[in-house]
Amino acid sequence: MAVKFLRPVLLAALAVCMAASGAMAATLKWAHVYEEGSDYHKQALWAAEEVKKRTDGRVEIQVFPASSLGKEVEINEGLGIGAVDIIYTGPSFVERYYGPMAISDYPFIMRGFDHWKAYRESDLFKDLSAGYKDATGHSVMALVYYGQRHVTSNFPILKPEDMKGLKIRVPNSPVMLMFPNAVGANPTPMAFSEVYLALQQGVVDAQENPLPTIQFKKFYEVQSNINLTGHLLNSLIIVVSETAMGQLGDDAGTVETVLKEAAATVSDNIYQAEQDLVAWFREKNITVNEVDRKPFQDAVLPKLTDWDKVPYNKEQFDRLQAL
Numbered sequence: 208m209a210v211k212f213l214r215p216v217l218l219a220a221l222a223v224c225m226a227a228s229g230a231m232a233a234t235l236k237w238a239h240v241y242e243e244g245s246d247y248h249k250q251a252l253w254a255a256e257e258v259k260k261r262t263d264g265r266v267e268i269q270v271f272p273a274s275s276l277g278k279e280v281e282i283n284e285g286l287g288i289g290a291v292d293i294i295y296t297g298p299s300f301v302e303r304y305y306g307p308m309a310i311s312d313y314p315f316i317m318r319g320f321d322h323w324k325a326y327r328e329s330d331l332f333k334d335l336s337a338g339y340k341d342a343t344g345h346s347v348m349a350l351v352y353y354g355q356r357h358v359t360s361n362f363p364i365l366k367p368e369d370m371k372g373l374k375i376r377v378p379n380s381p382v383m384l385m386f387p388n389a390v391g392a393n394p395t396p397m398a399f400s401e402v403y404l405a406l407q408q409g410v411v412d413a414q415e416n417p418l419p420t421i422q423f424k425k426f427y428e429v430q431s432n433i434n435l436t437g438h439l440l441n442s443l444i445i446v447v448s449e450t451a452m453g454q455l456g457d458d459a460g461t462v463e464t465v466l467k468e469a470a471a472t473v474s475d476n477i478y479q480a481e482q483d484l485v486a487w488f489r490e491k492n493i494t495v496n497e498v499d500r501k502p503f504q505d506a507v508l509p510k511l512t513d514w515d516k517v518p519y520n521k522e523q524f525d526r527l528q529a530l
Contacts, residue, residue: 278399293446
């Protein structure tokens with residue numbers, strides 16, 4: 208009889224000890240929309256291994272790439288219902304939950320990688336992350352560099368007039384509509400996984416993404432021109448749900464540290480890839496067009512400072528520009 212009840216008694220005692228020490232067992236699901244070969248997925252896998260190692264196996268992270276647990280809107284919603292625990296997502300997608308978080312993704316608002324790094328370390332980013340947590344309960348763990356977005360097409364785009372009426376795929380988020388609308392294009396929201404086929408079949412005429420994404424998704428196979436508009440400097444954020452944070456106990460700090468390390472590594476990798484890829488595309492006989500960005504910036508600026516319509520305020524805008 209004593210042997211029969213030994214295992215339950217030991218397990219109960221272990222649970223009490225873990226609770227007393229703040230150590231808790233957790234298995235978390237990390238969902239994202241990027242392919243298995245992408246740097247984003249590789250660093251997520253590294254983080255999962257590192258978290259398991261540094262928490263002595265108490266925290267296990269399972270990574271689900273390539274929209275396998277839902278597209279971007281769905282995984283954002285999944286945080287609140289417990290379907291997922293960790294996500295990569297664009298600030299523009301969390302605009303629905305806390306508008307000011309999207310400020311860094313607005314057209315021509317970021318001046319380059321150094322400005323982006325200053326924002327990552329700034330009190331402004333901390334304040335916005337706190338605002339998002341107040342609105343949702345979820346925690347922003349890290350900022351990830353996604354790159355400068357450029358327009359691809361089958362003809363040169365050198366001035367805003369070249370985009371008039373252009374049917375261009377954009378992600379399904381409000382911020383992504385500002386640039387194409389400002390230059391008279393026809394923005395067409397579409398899931399990331401559908402873009403290649405839509406370009407190939409002529410459902411859309413163009414798309415816009417950073418150079419590493421254009422390479423990885425092979426958009427250059429179905430578009431002859433890359434136009435260096437640099438109209439957006441995109442980020443991702445790594446978010447952990449309120450429920451998951453509650454499961455982590457004293458291990459929460461370790462998880463945050465590892466996620467920040469993963470974010471820094473992938474950010475540096477993506478930035479370096481941007482520097483190398485113009486020559487790579489030209490070697491593939493893709494036309495890469497240098498673009499005078501000022502006319503595009505001038506077209507967008509009135510929309511950036513229309514305080515009744517943008518989700519951030521003048522004080523937040525000025526703080527970002529002052530970095």
